[in-house]
Amino acid sequence: MPGVVVREHRLTVPVDWSAPDRYPAIEVFAREIVDPDRAGDDLPLLLFLQGGPGGQGPRPLAHGWWSTALATHRVVLVDQRGTGRSSRIDGRRIAAFDSAAAGADYLACFRADAIIADVEHLRRTVYAGQKWATLGQSYGGFLTLAYLSRHPEALTACYVTGGLPGITADAETVYRHTYPRQAARNAVLAQRYPDDVALLGRLADRLAAGGARGPGVVLPNGDRFTPERLQMLGMPFGMSTGVDALHWLLDTAQVDDATGEPCDAFLEAVAHQTGFDDNPLYAVLQEVIYHQGTRTGGWAAQAEHDRQPAFGAGERPLLLTGEAVYPWMFAQIRALRPFQAAAEELAARTQWPELYDVARLAANEVPVAAVQYYDDPYVDLDLALGTSDRVGSSSVWVTNEYLHDGLRVAGDVILPKLMGLAAGTWTVR
Numbered sequence: 001m002p003g004v005v006v007r008e009h010r011l012t013v014p015v016d017w018s019a020p021d022r023y024p025a026i027e028v029f030a031r032e033i034v035d036p037d038r039a040g041d042d043l044p045l046l047l048f049l050q051g052g053p054g055g056q057g058p059r060p061l062a063h064g065w066w067s068t069a070l071a072t073h074r075v076v077l078v079d080q081r082g083t084g085r086s087s088r089i090d091g092r093r094i095a096a097f098d099s100a101a102a103g104a105d106y107l108a109c110f111r112a113d114a115i116i117a118d119v120e121h122l123r124r125t126v127y128a129g130q131k132w133a134t135l136g137q138s139y140g141g142f143l144t145l146a147y148l149s150r151h152p153e154a155l156t157a158c159y160v161t162g163g164l165p166g167i168t169a170d171a172e173t174v175y176r177h178t179y180p181r182q183a184a185r186n187a188v189l190a191q192r193y194p195d196d197v198a199l200l201g202r203l204a205d206r207l208a209a210g211g212a213r214g215p216g217v218v219l220p221n222g223d224r225f226t227p228e229r230l231q232m233l234g235m236p237f238g239m240s241t242g243v244d245a246l247h248w249l250l251d252t253a254q255v256d257d258a259t260g261e262p263c264d265a266f267l268e269a270v271a272h273q274t275g276f277d278d279n280p281l282y283a284v285l286q287e288v289i290y291h292q293g294t295r296t297g298g299w300a301a302q303a304e305h306d307r308q309p310a311f312g313a314g315e316r317p318l319l320l321t322g323e324a325v326y327p328w329m330f331a332q333i334r335a336l337r338p339f340q341a342a343a344e345e346l347a348a349r350t351q352w353p354e355l356y357d358v359a360r361l362a363a364n365e366v367p368v369a370a371v372q373y374y375d376d377p378y379v380d381l382d383l384a385l386g387t388s389d390r391v392g393s394s395s396v397w398v399t400n401e402y403l404h405d406g407l408r409v410a411g412d413v414i415l416p417k418l419m420g421l422a423a424g425t426w427t428v429r
Contacts, residue, residue, distance in 0.1 A: 003429065004070065005039045006059060007032040009126050013081070017117040025155045026087035028118045030078045030126070033060055035070040044156070045132035046073035047119060049140030049147075051163070054281025055111075056084030065411025069135070075133070081109050081118055082281050089281055091338030103342030104349070108286060109347050111414035128387050130345050133157040135415070137407050138379065140231075141165060142289060142355075143368070145391070149357035152366050161407040164197040166383035167356045167390060171290040171300035172378065175324065177426050178307050179369040181377035182322035188316065193247045199251070201316045204230055206260035208314070217261055219271040223334050227313035232274045234320020238378045238404040249273075255270035277335045284339050284346070286325040291352040302326045323378045364392035369415055369421035374400035397428045405411055 009030040014020035032254045034043065046069050050057050056075035060066055069075050082089035086359045089110070097103040123132060132154045136144040141163020187376065190197050204227040205215055217225040233249070236242035254263040276283050287300050303325035305311055318367065327347070330340035368391055372384045381398065397417065399406075406414055420426030 001033075001060065003062065004033040004038070004066075005036050006366060009122065010085075011118070011122055011125065013118050013121055015106065015114075025108075027085075027121070028078065029082055029085035030076055030122055031057060032074055032076050033066065033070065034074045038070075041099070043072070043074045043131060045076060045127060047076045047078070047132050047134045048288055049119075049134055049136035049143040050078070050080060050283060051081060051138030051140055052083075052279075053139055054083055054137065054279045054283075055080055056086075056279075061217045065135075065407050068412045068415045069306065073133070076122075078119055078122070080115055081112075081234075083279065091335060093282065094342055095338040098163055100341035103339075104345035107339075107346060108288070108349075109283075110281065110285060111288060112143050113150075115143055115313065115351065116147045116150055116201055118252065119145050120154060121146075121247040123154055131156050131235070133159065135159045135161070136163050137165045137406075138404065139159050141379070141386055144368070145356050145361060145387070148364055148366060148368070149355070149360055149393070151371075152360070152364060155366045157419075157422045158366060158368045158391060158416065159422065160368065161356070161414060161418070162371065162373050162379055162404045164370050164372060164384035164387045164396070165290075166380070167358060167361065168292075169290070169383050170292075170295060171287045172303065174290060174383070175301050175304035175378060177383060178322060178324075178377055179304055179311070181375070182234065183310070183319065184238065184375070185243065185322070185377050186234065189237070189243050189320070192243060197199055197251050198318045199253065199255070200230065200311065200318045200320070202260070203233055203253070203255070203262065204257075204313065204318045204350050209260075217267070217361065220268050221271045221275065221334055223271065223275075223332060223425055224356040225267065225270065227318070227334060228328060228334060229270070231311075231313060231318065231321045234322055235269070236324060237272075238321065238407050239407050240403045249374065274333070275335055276333060280335050280339060283325045283333075283336055284343050286323075288346055291349070291354060292354050295350055295352065297348040297350050312421035321364070361391045364394070367394060367422035368394035369397075369418040370394065371397045371399060371402075371406065371418060373402055373406060374398060376404045378403070379403050395428065397421060 011028045012025045015023040024347040056079040094103045141160040142165045144158045207227045219225050255307040329337045388394045
């Protein structure tokens with residue numbers, strides 16, 4: 001590739017690390033990149049822990065945060081199990097199980113504990129046990145704390161961008177905190193683009209009313225376009241371009257004056273943006289990543305949604321929902337339908353393995369440097385700061401300069417600061 005030297009690695013790993021013979025083995029894919037001018041140097045390793053859940057490693061283009069990292073490190077990019085080139089899971093794979101319980105058992109093997117077992121196997125086999133630093137974006141912060149809970153001896157430093165979870169917070173607590181933050185992002189839309197709020201209301205009315213063409217508006221993939229699915233267009237509001245991107249999407253909706261229906265190009269964009277065709281595990285595991293110990297079964301986001309009447313699909317102005325997954329999605333969205341029974345089974349489960357070792361994290365000696373974004377609606381700031389107080393050797397830089405995609409838009413600024421924070425050469429003022 002132009003600008004980087006690439007090495008690819010494929011490893012065979014068990015689905016269930018606690019019972020390796022339980023399922024046929026799967027493959028995990030990793031890509032190592034290095035600056036061509038330093039390809040022969042003995043450089044330290046930086047493992048990138050991708051956001052998600054269900055996220056494949058980034059595919060490097062001309063510029064990105066890796067351009068900064070490659071000045072000092074070899075960078076290792078892993079496709080999380082079940083994604084990208086790592087034995088991808090899709091609806092056909094889950095539909096092959098003979099029961100919802102069997103499918104759920106399989107999917108439960110794709111959480112943070114298993115991902116960390118995969119990358120630790122990579123470190124020990126491909127890199128002969130060489131220690132490495134980690135850079136965790138979003139869900140990568142969850143993985144970071146899981147790694148520190150299990151193998152701190154493998155790590156030299158940990159950098160986290162927008163991803164410190166509440167280590168004892170359940171999914172219900174997370175959504176209680178993040179719903180108000182999503183409401184604040186809706187307020188930004190209303191202030192910046194008031195005409196868009198009115199248009200969203202008209203669209204929701206049309207989607208709820210049905211019409212001459214049948215029970216309602218249909219997306220190009222055959223899914224019915226419902227007001228709830230329209231609300232999903234708020235999921236990217238945590239990104240720096242999220243509100244503006246929605247504005248420009250609505251700018252091309254070209255609603256027909258006679259029928260009230262938007263144009264085909266708009267419907268195609270909605271189908272893609274809300275379809276999960278490329279990352280179904282993101283939806284399936286969205287709440288599962290929080291479950292530990294004993295819990296009351298059920299859908300946490302839906303329960304909180306029901307306590308937030310302002311977010312009702314029939315309310316005006318229409319508020320758009322954020323990073324949350326609801327049970328209706330597994331009935332309405334084509335790519336998620338094969339997962340419906342297994343997802344319901346996962347939601348109902350009341351016993352889960354622990355993800356984090358609270359005592360070990362409290363005694364942690366590996367430098368942890370994190371940036372948390374003040375207005376981020378995905379990873380709550382208060383929960384993140386509470387975690388930092390409970391993790392030894394950790395420091396947090398809080399800023400409102402960026403949103404959840406800060407690493408993507410300003411990696412050349414953020415990464416050096418985190419490295420300096422961990423090394424003690426830069427302090428938060």
